Amino acid sequence: MSDFERLKVVTKYELLKQYRRRRFYGALAITVLAVVLTIGLYEGLDLPGSMGIPEQLMDQYGAEIFAIFVTSMSALAVLGAVFFAGDAIAGEFESKTGYLLFSNPVKRTTIVVGKYLACFIATATIIIVAFLMSAGALLVFYGTIPSGILGSLAIALMLGCCMISMAFAFSSVLKGGMGATIATLLAFMVVFTIVSTSLSYAGYDSWFMPDRAADTMAATYGVSFEQIMGGMIGGGQMSGMMQASQDPILGFLVLLEYAIVLFSVSIVLTKRREMI
């Protein structure tokens, strides 16, 4: 049996494990709720009007601006990824199921890659559901779906990859799955945010930070932040911060690099880890 055949087996059953867990359906329910809330609040509270977005801009880019609001939920990709990936490796050691899995004639690399693919498919399911709902709302309210939604989806999926890699890196070195989940969330939502915000205030362009790269999810629709946010904050330093990570391709590549490096680290660490 080839390594590829074994990889397919690991992926299939790891995915089955993900779909059997309540947390998958919990994450799915949170996603549906978040999208419905965003759409409802956007329309119900007339957010563009409240934010002072010029009417001329709304006439020209109404669908794009709506899409920016409803598809720029990076938190969904982050939450989905850490929900599924946090205990993927650490759990095998913590719950001792690794005695069962690792004593089989299959390479650790194959197991880690299979687990990664399963986590990615589960995360992608959550993200795609959110985007499909947003696309449906765009059709209902504006009768069109901006092409930029595909770029936004690509960045959301790459953010998911990046977060799964980060969770795997923590999961391959920490004792428990919960610890790995919390460490991943803290790293992305607290540590990276502090670093990139500080860099931006100090006048440095923090394009290389994953949280800033994730912001480019909203920059694929051909509407600049200055145009949208100018009505609310009148430009200034905040709009400068947002402009710093506006190239979606660069954002995608930054996330890809983090995904590859951190995933490689997790493979090396898992291969070295022993079932003591």
Added chain:
Amino acid sequence: MQKSIVINGLTRYYNGFLALNNLSLRVGWNEDVALLGPNGAGKTTTLKILCGLLRPSAGTAHLAGHNVVEEREQAMSQVGAILETPEFYPFLTPDEILRYLGRLHGMSKDVLHDRTTEVLRMVGIGKWVDVKVGKFSRGMKQRLALAQALLHDPPILILDEPSLGLDPRGIIEIREILKEAGKNKTIFFASHLLTEVSQVCKKVAIITHGKLCVYDDISSLQKKYRSFENAYLKLTEGAI
């Protein structure tokens, strides 16, 4: 023809603590050998190294001629194992778990269909085939662990206290399964139950402080020390 298990100068440290001290052992094909010793003697460490879950600090171990570190996949394909208290994925059923592990061993879907039913019936949990393992008792998990060890019909069984957590009926049933399996398999197992050992195995390796004290036929030990229990007590005296 090479031996089924060859352990040569196996040594393992845990942060400076010597758990295995230059252990050497050879087990022939279809031999049933018990690894005995007091708590902390190094039994589980030996079995974990044989199953590729720990790396030795020094020495080598071979299964069916394959080095367990350098040719891990080939070595593991020859083995069915139960290590420590078996734990399974609680969201999966025994059928799904055995299919997962069987496929990793290269078994085809058609073969697995029949074999899964066969081994689950053999270990006495045939009726629980579609119940999630999260609902299983410790004894049922132990039976499932034996089922997965036998699933791919490996020539070598490595078992760490296979009767742990079983009720008396379970202990007797598992012992019978092992005696039957031992006719055409090498069984290398760690246990604290001398009765079980003497009924399943002909040979025994007793280790204390990671060192081999004796490796001999149980009948020889019985002659030399008047009983198997006496032999064990004498050889492990002062070991704890």
